[in-house]
Amino acid sequence: MLDKAFKNRLHSKGCILHSNQGWQYQHRAYQETLKNHAIIQCMYRKGKCLDNSVMETSLAY
Template identity: 90%
Template structure:
């Protein structure tokens, strides 16, 4: 794992600060793929622009397909 942030609720600043921490831990991230679900924060222009600025390829689960990230969904369900 490169980076994570914990928050009591999903907010954009949580996700953006996680990205900043990840870039400090791995400054040479060009060409990496970052996978997420289709949450609003991952569709936000600030998030997408940050990935673009670091030459990271954004990957999202298909709508209604929980199998793409079922392991994490199960974890958060507990």
């Protein structure tokens, strides 16, 4: 997913990547890749499904 994003968007600085708290998103190598591309990682809090609704609703506009 990230490789495709980097090919399609040359300037990723300041982009926000929203995800759940899956192990792959917490992995050090994944987080370093985001950091190296100046991407802000945003994960919703465990057990707080309403955190996700804000992001999903904003995508509809």
